[in-house]
Amino acid sequence: MRDKALRYIEALGGRENIREIDGCITRLRATLVDPSKVDEAKLRAAGMIGRPVRMGNGIQIVVGTHAELIATEINKILRGG
Template sequence: MDHAGMARQIVEGVGGAANIALIDHCMTRLRLTVMDIAKVDVRRIQSIPGVLGTMTRGGQFQVVLAEAVVPVSAQVRSLMQGDQSPAVPDTPTGPDMPAAPATANRYDRLAAVIIDNVGGAGNVKALEHCSTRLRFTLADPGRAKVDTLKRTEGILVW
């Protein structure tokens, strides 16, 4: 099956574009944060040719695609951009959320939430990233509002 067809079937299988909050991928898995896991039809997705398996981990629904993950992920993103409903809420929700300028995009707003809830930029000693994670080294870990970050849509905390 072509990558566009796989992407279309995956999006339909997870309950449509409106049910997808965030899209990411690692080396072999398409990682979808969905709004309502009950809308995901696991059997339907597992029956798509080229899908090697599925799992739910860390609040994400993951589709194992092996080497097809990059082109399928790009096609899913393309489908999401064509959808008129927002893939991520305009403003992250949860208590203690800092105000972001009205002109900020969703990533600017998530960044503002993260910076505020790790204790401010001055509390960050080091920041590393890999494909799917940001790793913070904090001067004072006690200043981080981990519970707030865990409740913030679009952010997974370990």
């Protein structure tokens, strides 16, 4: 799961670009510093389903039923774990 989380971090513009991220049933929901840094090709390569939904500095990415696990791992990484 760590490798997948690292791919999503990179696709979202890196650690410094992610203000907050959480997972719901099938989506990652993130608040970003600069949404223009998101790389959709990298999101698809990481496993995104469909297209991201962008709202201001927020983005929602459908990743499947393991969204909460990915978000938990991303948050561990962002905290230095």
